[in-house]
Amino acid sequence: MSPQSHNAEQNNNEKPPVEALPDTTHFGFKQVETDQKVNMVKDVFQSVAAKYDIMNDVMSLGIHRLWKRYTIDCSGVRAGHKVLDLAGGTGDLTAKFSRIVGESGQVVLADINDAMLKVGREKLRDKGIVGNVEYVQANAEELPFPDNSFDIITIAFGLRNVTDKDKALASMYRVLKPGGRLLVLEFSKPTHDMLNKAYDMYSFHVLPKIGQLVANDADSYQYLAESIRMHPEQEVLKEMMENVGFEQTTYTNLTGGIVALHRGFKF
Amino acid sequence: MPIAQILTSGVELGFNQLLKLDPDSQARLAKLSGKSLQVSVKELPFPLLFNFSEQVEVGAVIESNEHNQAPDCLIELDLNTLPKLQDSSQLTQLIQQKKLSLIGDIYIAQTFGDLIKELDIDWEEQLSKYTGDVVAHQTFSSAKSLFAQAKQELEKAATNIGTRMTQADAVAVKPIEMALFSEQVSDLRSDAERLSARVQRLEQTLKDLKG
The missing domain is CATH 1.20.5 (Single alpha-helices involved in coiled-coils or other helix-helix interfaces)
Incomplete structure (x- = not known):
């Protein structure tokens, strides 16, 4: 099921007013039934899985690789650690984590979407990364792992697609070991007005066209742009993490706030 | 723009490319597998962290975080002393001369020096x-x-x-x-x-x- 076409009369850049409709949530700028969102998100990623990596490179001009390197630099990962790469998709972070944690460690690559997991598994195996990586299809809101399982959890460009973010954050908190940390890398709100305007123009007018050209799927990239605008901004996400129990929570704006890395600890 | 990550990705790419060109380097690299080495060069704004496996991962130490596990070996030196790391027999002398500060396993620093020194590429x-x-x-x-x-x-x-x-x-x-x-x-x-x-x-x- 593909997302419905966007209403041409509505201004693409504007977030619609949020109305408290029962049992509904946002899917981009649209309101959908809550229990439908997870399937709609699955469909988006089913559609983009095969071209996901190349689209990331084209859309961000390769900068996403630097954002992910920064995430790993902030993770404190060492040999022997157990890492959960949630919404890990095609395994960019998992590849590096796997090499660093080594034989005595483990990386679990979890994603709700089977197509993304398959692409990730193939990619990692082509790189010779086997042995310490486990692949799990899982919903971030209900992680199928025991309490206190992981030293590090990362979720890169995945949290904005989760229906109930508070539930997902609580689930991550539960499976993190005491002393462990969560890193949330996600699109956020640019810190300067001029950048914000340029970013809006790029997201709503250029991205869908690139999506059409490269992945033959303009609608999914329209959803991408809209879902970014609906995601909580920096301070709000920090508070959400603190509400479920994370401590010493901080965030760093990257590329003028287009992306932010939030980090919180469990003690 | 994450400048540190641009630099470390360049160092990592260059390092691994050079190692690939020397078929014997894998055996020397294997001695460091699972180990981590932090190199603080006084003239650089951040230390570099090397993690060794079947290749070398290079990261930037963003901040000294009390929650981070210490690396297996940590060395501090200036740019002039950096080339001397290649000769592992000089390490003790450099430490005595206070040109190099080392905390942790000296074997890692010595093996890292040998890894570079013994690079033999048939150009x-x-x-x-x-x-x-x-x-x-x-x-x-x-x-x-x-x-x-x-x-x-x-x-x-x-x-x-x-x-x-x-x-x-x-x-x-x-x-x-x-x-x-x-x-x-x-x-x-x-x-x-x-x-x-x-x-x-x-x-x-x-x-x-x-x-």
Whole structure:
């Protein structure tokens, strides 16, 4: 099921007013039934899985690789650690984590979407990364792992697609070991007005066209742009993490706030 | 723009590419597998963290975080000392001279130095993949002979300049003249010290007489 076409009369850049409709949530700028969102998100990623990596490179001009390197630099990962790469998709972070944690460690690559997991598994195996990586299809809101399982959890460009973010954050908190940390890398709100305007123009007018050209799927990239605008901004996400129990929570704006890395600890 | 990550990705790429060109480097790298080395160069704004597996992962230490596990080996040095890391036998001496500070397992620093020092890349073989054996061989032979010739010319020029400065134009001092001058300065210093001691004795005698 593909997302419905966007209403041409509505201004693409504007977030619609949020109305408290029962049992509904946002899917981009649209309101959908809550229990439908997870399937709609699955469909988006089913559609983009095969071209996901190349689209990331084209859309961000390769900068996403630097954002992910920064995430790993902030993770404190060492040999022997157990890492959960949630919404890990095609395994960019998992590849590096796997090499660093080594034989005595483990990386679990979890994603709700089977197509993304398959692409990730193939990619990692082509790189010779086997042995310490486990692949799990899982919903971030209900992680199928025991309490206190992981030293590090990362979720890169995945949290904005989760229906109930508070539930997902609580689930991550539960499976993190005491002393462990969560890193949330996600699109956020640019810190300067001029950048914000340029970013809006790029997201709503250029991205869908690139999506059409490269992945033959303009609608999914329209959803991408809209879902970014609906995601909580920096301070709000920090508070959400603190509400479920994370401590010493901080965030760093990257590329003028287009992306932010939030980090919180469990003690 | 994450500048640190641009730098570390460049270092990582370069390092791993060089290691790939030396087939024997994998065996040396295996000795470091699972280990981590932090290198703090005083002139750089952040330390580098090397994690070793079947390749080298290079990261930036963003901030000293009390929650981060310490690396297996941590070294601090300046840019001038960095090339000396290649000679692992010098490590202890550098530490004693306080040019290098090391915390942790010295074996990791030594093995890292050996990893770089023992890189043996057959550049002719690498070039031949693109140009063919004959062209690669001829290119390298010509380059070697040009290099040897240039080195010879440079040594000759240095000798000629030295000879001219000391003998023909007498602009520079000959070594024997320098030695004689140094000896004369030493003698003068000794004489000055003897004179100073004698003056002090005379002053003391005068004081005693007055007292």
